[in-house]
Structure formats: C-alpha cells, structure tokens
Amino acid sequence: MTDVNLNSLRNQPDERGRFGMHGGRFVAETLMPLILQVEGAYKAACADDDFARELLYYQTHYVGRPSPLYFAERLTAHYGGAKLYLKRDELNHTGAHKINNVLGQALLAKRMGKTRIIAETGAGQHGVATATACALFDMECEVFMGEEDVRRQKPNVDRMRLLGAKVHPVTSGTGTLKDAMNEALRYWVANAETHFYIIGTVAGPHPYPQMVRDFQSVIGIEARQQIMDAEGRLPDSIVACIGGGSNAMGLFHPFLDEEDVTIYGVEAAGKGIPSGLHAASLTGGTPGVLHGNRTYLLQDDDGQIIDAHSISAGLDYPGIGPEHAWLHDQKRVNYVSATDEEALDAFHLCSRLEGIIPALEPSHALSFVGTIIGDMDKDKIVILNMCGRGDKDLGAVLPMLEERGKL
Amino acid sequence: MSSRIKTAFANAKAEGRGILGVFVTAGDPDEGTSAQILDALVEANVDIVELGMPFSDPMADGPAIQAASLRALTNGMTLAGTLEIARGFRQRHPDTPLVLMGYYNPIYIYGVDRFLAEASDAGVDGLIVVDLPPEEDDELCEPATAAGLDFIRLVTPTSDAKRLPVVLGSASGFVYYVAITGITGTSSAAADSISAAYKRISAATDLPVVTGFGIRTPEQAGEAASLSDGAIVGSAVVEIIAGNLGEDGRGTPEIVSKIAAFVGDLAKGVAGKTG
Numbered sequence: 169m170t171d172v173n174l175n176s177l178r179n180q181p182d183e184r185g186r187f188g189m190h191g192g193r194f195v196a197e198t199l200m201p202l203i204l205q206v207e208g209a210y211k212a213a214c215a216d217d218d219f220a221r222e223l224l225y226y227q228t229h230y231v232g233r234p235s236p237l238y239f240a241e242r243l244t245a246h247y248g249g250a251k252l253y254l255k256r257d258e259l260n261h262t263g264a265h266k267i268n269n270v271l272g273q274a275l276l277a278k279r280m281g282k283t284r285i286i287a288e289t290g291a292g293q294h295g296v297a298t299a300t301a302c303a304l305f306d307m308e309c310e311v312f313m314g315e316e317d318v319r320r321q322k323p324n325v326d327r328m329r330l331l332g333a334k335v336h337p338v339t340s341g342t343g344t345l346k347d348a349m350n351e352a353l354r355y356w357v358a359n360a361e362t363h364f365y366i367i368g369t370v371a372g373p374h375p376y377p378q379m380v381r382d383f384q385s386v387i388g389i390e391a392r393q394q395i396m397d398a399e400g401r402l403p404d405s406i407v408a409c410i411g412g413g414s415n416a417m418g419l420f421h422p423f424l425d426e427e428d429v430t431i432y433g434v435e436a437a438g439k440g441i442p443s444g445l446h447a448a449s450l451t452g453g454t455p456g457v458l459h460g461n462r463t464y465l466l467q468d469d470d471g472q473i474i475d476a477h478s479i480s481a482g483l484d485y486p487g488i489g490p491e492h493a494w495l496h497d498q499k500r501v502n503y504v505s506a507t508d509e510e511a512l513d514a515f516h517l518c519s520r521l522e523g524i525i526p527a528l529e530p531s532h533a534l535s536f537v538g539t540i541i542g543d544m545d546k547d548k549i550v551i552l553n554m555c556g557r558g559d560k561d562l563g564a565v566l567p568m569l570e571e572r573g574k575l
Numbered sequence: 576m577s578s579r580i581k582t583a584f585a586n587a588k589a590e591g592r593g594i595l596g597v598f599v600t601a602g603d604p605d606e607g608t609s610a611q612i613l614d615a616l617v618e619a620n621v622d623i624v625e626l627g628m629p630f631s632d633p634m635a636d637g638p639a640i641q642a643a644s645l646r647a648l649t650n651g652m653t654l655a656g657t658l659e660i661a662r663g664f665r666q667r668h669p670d671t672p673l674v675l676m677g678y679y680n681p682i683y684i685y686g687v688d689r690f691l692a693e694a695s696d697a698g699v700d701g702l703i704v705v706d707l708p709p710e711e712d713d714e715l716c717e718p719a720t721a722a723g724l725d726f727i728r729l730v731t732p733t734s735d736a737k738r739l740p741v742v743l744g745s746a747s748g749f750v751y752y753v754a755i756t757g758i759t760g761t762s763s764a765a766a767d768s769i770s771a772a773y774k775r776i777s778a779a780t781d782l783p784v785v786t787g788f789g790i791r792t793p794e795q796a797g798e799a800a801s802l803s804d805g806a807i808v809g810s811a812v813v814e815i816i817a818g819n820l821g822e823d824g825r826g827t828p829e830i831v832s833k834i835a836a837f838v839g840d841l842a843k844g845v846a847g848k849t850g
Contacts, residue, residue, distance in 0.1 A: 184710065192710075192711060193708060193711065194679060194706045194707065194708075194711060195706055195708060196634070196635040196705050196706060196708075196729070196731075197708055197728070197731050197733075197734065197742060197753070198635075198729075198731040198732075198733050198753065198756060199733075200708045200710070200733075200738065201733045201734070201735060201738050340638075340641060341631075341632075346632065350632055350633075350634050353634045354634060354635070354636075354637075354758045357634075357635060357756070357757060357758055358755075358756060358757035358758060358761070359756075360733055360756055361733065361756065454684075456680045456683060456684060457679045457683055457706065458632060459632075459634070460706075462683075465680075467680070467684065470653040470654055470655075470681060470684065471630075471654065471680040471681035471682070471683065471684030471685065472630065472631040472648060472681070473631045473632050473680075
C-alpha cells in the first residue's frame with residue numbers, strides 16, 4: 169500500500185497526547201512543568217543515537233534480549249489447532265516485560281540528572297524492575313504498593329527490599345494498584361522538583377502512554393522478525409493480557425497496520441463480568457478521567473471509581489491505557505476477557521505441558537487462546553506474549569490448586 | 576468576575592484585610608450536618624466558601640480531605656446532591672461567594688453542559704478543578720467561563736516564569752496560590768516564600784491572589800492574608816469533623832459548634848485581631 173503512512177494506526181498520539189478522545193494531561197498544576205520537562209527530554213532522547221545505543225546495550229547484555237519466540241509444541245498438540253508460539257518475555261532479567269520500560273525511563277531520568285525514583289506497583293514486577301534499575305544506576309527508589317498486594321506478592325516485596333528500595337504499603341482505598349498510583353502521584357506532587365516518576369504501564373498523563381509503549385515495542389518488533397525467520401510469514405493472531413496494557417501495547421503496536429493479523433487483548437474478568445467483581449475496563453467500563461488520562465474506567469453513575477477485582481494483582485486496575493481505549497473504539501483490537509478460574513486452569517496446564525510456570529497475568533491470555541485456537545486450521549499461527557513468570561504467584565496459587573485437587 | 580467574588584474582595588480591602596476562605600466537603604459527614612456547617616461558616620464571617628465535590632480518588636489531597644470525601648460518599652453524597660446543597664446555600668445566603676472545588680471525572684460523567692447549567696442556576700460563583708491544567712481548557716474552563724462561572728486557577732511553587740502566563744491566561748475570579756509543593760493538609764510554607772510568590776504572581780495578573788494549603792491556625796491565616804490577598808483553610812476545619820463524629824459515623828451538634836468557634840478565630844486572625 170502506498171498510502172500506509174496516511175492511514176497508519178501507529179501515528180498516535182497527537183501533540184496534546186490524545187489517542188482520539190482518550191489520553192491527555194489531566195494532572196494538578198504542580199506536576200505540569202515536570203511533565204512538560206519529561207516530554208521535552210524524551211523527544212530529545214529519541215533523536216539521540218547515543219540514547220538508543222545505551223538502551224540497546226542494556227537490553228542485550230543486562231536483560232538478555234532478544235527474548236526467544238518459542239514454538240509451544242505440546243500446547244499446540246493439546247489444543248489440536250493452529251500453531252502456538254510463546255514470546256518469552258518471562259525470561260528477561262527480573263522475570264517479566266516490565267524491565268524493558270524501566271530501563272528506558274531510568275536512562276531518561278539519568279539524562280535529566282534525576283537520581284531519585286518513584287514507582288507504583290501491583291504484582292510487584294514493575295517495582296522489582298524499578299528497584300533493579302535503581303541499584304544498577306545508583307539511584308534512590310521509593311515504591312508504592314497497596315497493602316493487599318504487599319500481602320499477596322510477598323516474594324516481590326522481599327526482592328525490592330533486598331535491592332535497596334523503600335516499599336511504602338498503601339492503606340487508602342482497597343490497598344491495590346489504583347491506590348498505589350494515587351499515593352505515588354501524591355508523593356510526586358510533594359517531591360516534584362527532585363524525583364522522576366517511572367510509571368509502569370501505558371497510562372498516566374502524556375507523554376507516559378506513548379513513552380512506555382515505545383519502550384515496550386521491542387517485544388513486537390522482535391516477535392515480527394522472529395516469526396518471519398521461523399515461518400516466513402506474519403502470524404494470523406497475536407494475543408496478550410491487559411491490566412494497564414503495557415505488554416500488550418508492546419506486542420501489538422508493530423502489528424497494528426497489518427490488516428491480516430487479528431489482535432486480541434485479554435482483560436481480567438475476575439469472578440465473571442455479570443458479578444461486577446472484575447477488572448475488565450473495556451468490557452465493563454465507560455470513558456472517564458483518572459490518573460492523568462481519559463480512558464475506559466470502572467465507575468458508577470456518579471463518576472466514582474469502582475474497585476477492580478482479579479486473582480492477578482497485575483491486572484487489578486480499574487482503568488486501561490488510553491491507546492487501548494482508542495483501539496477499542498477503532499475496533500482494531502478485539503478486547504475479550506478470562507475469569508480467575510479460567511486463568512488458574514491455564515496456569516496449571518502451561519506448567520504441566522510446557523514446563524513453563526506462567527504468571528497469572530499471561531495465564532489469562534493463554535486461557536483465551538484455548539477458546540479459539542482449537543478451531544483454527546493447523547497451518548495458522550498464533551503468538552501469545554508470555555509476559556511474566558509465575559514464581560511470584562505460587563503463594564496464592566498453590567492452595568487454590570490443592571483445593572481443586574490438581575496437586 | 577462573579578460580582579459576589581468581586582464584592583467580597585472589595586469589602587475586605589475596604590476593611591484593610593485579606594479575605595478568609597474555608598473549604599469543607601459537600602455532604603461531610605452527612606447532608607444535613609453539611610448544610611449546618613455552611614451556615615456556621617457564613618455566621619463566622621467567612622468571605623468565600625469552597626465546597627468540595629467528593630471524589631473517590633482525590634490525588635492532590637492529603638489524608639484529612641481524602642477521609643472527608645470518603646465519609647460523604649459513604650453517606651450517599653453525589654454531584655447532584657452537592658448541587659442541591661449549593662442551591663440551598665444560595666437561597667439562605669444570597670451574598671456569600673460559593674466556589675465548587677474538586678476533580679474532573681464526576682463532572683465529566685454528569686455531563687459538562689448539564690453541570691454548568693445547574694451550577695449557574697444554583698448560584699455557584701466559580702469552580703476549582705484540580706486536574707484540569709490550561710492544556711485541557713476546552714474540556715471545562717472555556718464553557719464554564721462562557722456560562723458566567725469563574726474558573727479559578729491554582730498557581731504552585733513549580734509555576735516558573737515560563738509557566739505562569741500560561742496558567743494565568745484563562746484564569747478568572749481569583750488566583751489560588753498553593754503555598755507548598757505538596758498535597759493538602761501537610762506542611763506549611765514560610766512567610767518569605769509566600770511573600771516572594773505573591774510579588775511574582777500579582778505582577779503577572781490583576782486578579783486577587785489568595786494563599787492556601789498548609790494553613791492550620793488563626794496566626795498562620797492572619798499571616799498568609801497579610802502577605803497576599805487572603806487565606807484559605809481546609810484540612811484543619813475538616814479534621815474537626817473527623818474528631819467529633821457520632822458513633823454511626825454521622826454528624827453531631829459538637830461538629831457545628833466547634834467549627835463555628837474555630838472559624839470565628841480564623842476570621843479574627845485574618846482581621847488582625849490575634850497574634
């Protein structure tokens with residue numbers, strides 16, 4: 169196609185940070201000068217080959233990129249349909265995709281002369297990645313984590329402490345990711361001049377959704393090359409789980425203009441969408457403004473935010489990145505969901521068939537794959553983003569699997 | 576500028592003092608007590624009443640006002656209920672300026688046009704919406720100004736020379752100087768920093784400049800009002816509610832009487848009669 173650039177879905181956001189009606193910069197005035205500064209610094213970094221070189225160096229030698237694209241032979245045989253490939257971002261240093269973004273932002277902070285870092289975390293993977301980068305680059309690290317998540321993700325709390333980060337348990341609200349983000353923003357407002365806030369997902373005020381997507385796009389760029397090498401063609405479907413949506417955006421973005429690639433984002437349906445106890449902002453939410461951007465939110469008729477529910481702390485967020493909201497409106501990506509129970513089954517299945525213990529987050533995506541892949545022809549190809557490993561979830565998952573007679 | 580806000584500043588100036596603004600959250604701790612608290616504020620000579628629109632996720636507020644929002648929401652307050660409280664206030668108090676303060680999402684969900692029409696009709700004079708910087712002016716600031724409501728801007732210690740004209744460009748009513756880099760109800764600012772900021776801001780605007788965030792005592796209120804065009808107190812008042820709740824989490828007569836006494840002292844502080 170000759171007019172691919174004019175019609176590209178890859179040119180968002182506009183200069184106001186809007187993805188269609190979503191995105192923007194809905195923050196307190198105290199933060200505006202800082203956000204404009206980050207935007208300026210990010211633009212300058214993007215134009216600087218040294219920045220790209222430095223990031224590539226750490227991606228290669230510290231994180232272990234590129235992550236493999238692995239043909240999951242036994243899962244493929246189990247489902248009896250299309251070929252399933254796993255993009256193995258759980259093999260990254262620190263065990264998830266989060267480090268891709270954190271290294272980018274930490275290097276940006278370094279360029280800006282900031283040595284104090286703030287982060288929010290849900291499952292703790294972003295907190296661990298941030299604590300890791302701060303140890304590496306000799307920066308101070310303050311991580312905000314809901315107290316409920318501190319409890320259910322204890323191994324990650326221990327890792328952060330060992331790495332030298334200060335973990336602030338957040339007791340306001342329901343003590344999950346939303347409240348951790350409120351508290352991190354409050355802390356940033358109070359320390360705006362000295363601290364850099366490393367947001368962990370493709371949400372927040374502009375330029376964060378764009379910046380985090382760009383840093384995570386390494387996933388999709390690699391996957392594209394790897395599937396060409398392995399199969400000589402692009403996949404038929406790509407699938408990723410979505411909380412805020414950074415691993416999904418990273419996989420999806422390089423494929424957005426490929427009309428023949430069907431894209432699925434899998435939200436957490438918790439105890440089921442009709443129960444109201446879920447974290448599926450697109451399936452069960454409406455547009456609103458929270459945490460610096462407009463996007464789909466779980467909220468009531470009065471615009472009060474409703475708590476999300478998911479077995480997975482990393483998906484337990486009542487919003488979603490604004491670019492996903494836009495792709496949903498554009499109908500480019502199919503947003504679907506999987507329940508706690510379904511994710512648990514997939515967690516068990518993947519462990520037993522592939523010897524890969526997945527995090528609960530991508531277990532949602534795998535569960536959805538199980539519902540479509542068996543009906544696809546055997547020459548079709550599906551790529552699933554295995555965005556994190558499940559060690560952190562064992563404490564929560566093992567008792568549930570025992571209860572269900574699976575251990 | 577709303578004529579009520581203009582008159583309030585003119586009256587204070589004629590008396591040789593700054594204005595006193597007091598913030599409370601609508602429906603905190605319950606609808607009935609909230610209306611009585613507002614009456615007590617007027618009785619105690621508060622010049623401008625700021626009525627908080629409760630929100631579940633107040634990201635610029637400290638623990639005191641977070642808890643106030645939560646109490647109000649728990650006891651059933653909504654944005655429609657807040658507008659009703661405003662309407663009742665205006666019927667009882669035709670002259671005291673009333674400003675609604677809060678976050679954008681409840682307004683966005685209510686519908687901007689519907690909200691502005693009902694707020695104007697209820698007798699609201701101005702709006703302070705914390706998470707709408709000038710970059711998002713077309714969302715609410717422009718239609719609010721067109722509807723005759725003042726859009727009051729927050730200027731902060733991070734508003735540098737480059738930022739200040741941007742912030743003041745679409746401001747009306749008065750300018751709210753956030754004296755600390757932080758959330759409500761935490762630390763307090765030093766006198767020399769308020770005075771330097773006032774000089775800087777008032778050189779860039781004809782609007783009155785009032786000081787808020789971290790003002791907790793009659794002495795601090797008096798000082799802030801003498802160094803700028805007025806002082807705003809919020810968390811210290813809201814904490815009286817938190818400390819005097821009934822067992823059912825609802826209002827008590829002590830809340831109203833203690834707020835009346837405290838705000839009376841604040842008014843004296845601003846009038847230069849203490850300290």
